[in-house]
Amino acid sequence: MARNAANMRKAGMTSEPVEVVSYSGGRVDERPRSVTIGVRKHTVARLLSESIEESEGIDGSRERRHRYRVLTEDGLTLDLIRSGDGSWLLSRR
Secondary structure, rough: OHHHHHHHHHHOOOOEEEEEEEEEOOOOOOEEEEEEOOOOEEEEEEEEEEEEEEOOOOOOEEEEEEEEEEEEEOOOOEEEEEOEHHHHHHEEE
């Protein structure tokens, strides 16, 4: 997760770890269902977009991240990232 945070800072973004409950269907960790930021739980009302990004680490390894933009029931639009190690981050620009 430290490498993900460092790569995001280089790109002008900040991130913070969050707890995400997701629906697991045919694949691992499909579609976030709820996000806990601090002590507040936000239920996801709609998945707005999703994408997969790959980048090369400084050691030559490939890193894959899944990005999700979601709308919560209370009207927040959140950008979530699930890194290759399974950890979740809230992306802030």
